[in-house]
Amino acid sequence: MKSKLTFLFLTVLLIGCNNKNSLSFEPLSVQTEACENCTSVQIDIPKATGKTKLSATINSALEGEIIALLNFDEESNAKNLEEAKDAFLNDHEVLSNKFLEESIPWEASVEGSISFENDELITIKLASYIFTGGAHGYGTNRFLNFDKLKGIELYQENLFNNLKDFTLFAESQFRQQENIPANHSINSTGFMFENELFYLPSNIGYNENGLLLFYEPYEIASFADGPITLTIPYKEANPFLKYPKKP
Incomplete structure (x- = not known):
């Protein structure tokens, strides 16, 4: 009897371990009603399901990131996506009432997708476009x-x-990609690294092709240059990673 109970316990334990990193998603959409020449918000992201710490962490992080993206006046107290959407609409209305002749609709769109996932790690990409007037959106x-x-x-x-x-390795790969001689300044071909020193971007994520370094417009170059990206294949990145991609 004891051996059967031991076997049952080990079986449950193994199942629990196997399910510990299981993860499922459902689509979550938050949007304004369709209206011609109106400010619009469209948010489509994956929402982690299940009452686990991982699901709560993912959903909270995505929500916080999107709230920040929609925060025009940096004083919003939005606590969720619906409130962030309403705050974005309200900010437009307040500004439009001050400058009636220059009032044009704003636009915000955010689309989330799973960029990479294995047993240990998951990367979620948020592609966003925000227009709040001016010559162009972002x-x-x-x-x-x-x-x-x-x-x-x-x-x-x-x-x-x-x-x-x-960082030293990434600089060598960046110089190779952008044809910057090793004995020249990192800004010698037109980049705008502060203090002429290479640094990693704020955005680093996993995808199927390798570790992606994503420099946003303005981060190291002019807006006209658009984002600057560097993908380091896992064969080369793995020795540096705490979460290497297994073959």
């Missing part, structure tokens, strides 16, 4: 990385065994 990608086993969000310093070593 489009960018944000990458959010999560440890599936610990149920936590991963920040830049959490991704690498040694951040300094990876």
Whole structure:
């Protein structure tokens, strides 16, 4: 009897371990009603299901990122996506009432997708476009990385065994891609790194092709140059990664 109970316990334990990093999603959409020449908000993201720490972490991080994207006046107290949408509409209305002759509809769109997933890690990409007047809107990608086993969000310093070593390696790859001689300034071909020193972008994420370094417009170049990206294949990136991609 004891051996049967032991076997049953081990079986349940193994199933629990196997399910610990299981994750499923359902679509979540928040949008304004269709209206010609009206300010519009369209949000389409994956929502993690289940009452787990990982699901709560993912949903909270995505929500926080989108709230920040829609925060025009930096004083919004929005606590969820619906409130963020309403705050965006209200900000437009307030500004339009001040400048009636210059009033034009605003636009905000955010689309989330799973960029990469394995047993240990998941990366979610948020592709966004925000227009609040002016000559052009602003489009960018944000990458959010999560440890599936610990149920936590991963920040830049959490991704690498040694951040300094990876930065040096990434600079060599960046110089090679952009044809910047090793004995020349990192800005010698027109980039705008502060203090003429290479640094990693704020946005780093996993995808199927490798580790993606995503420099947003204005981060190291002019807006006209658009985003600057560098993809480092996993064969080369793995030695630096705390979460290497397994073959």
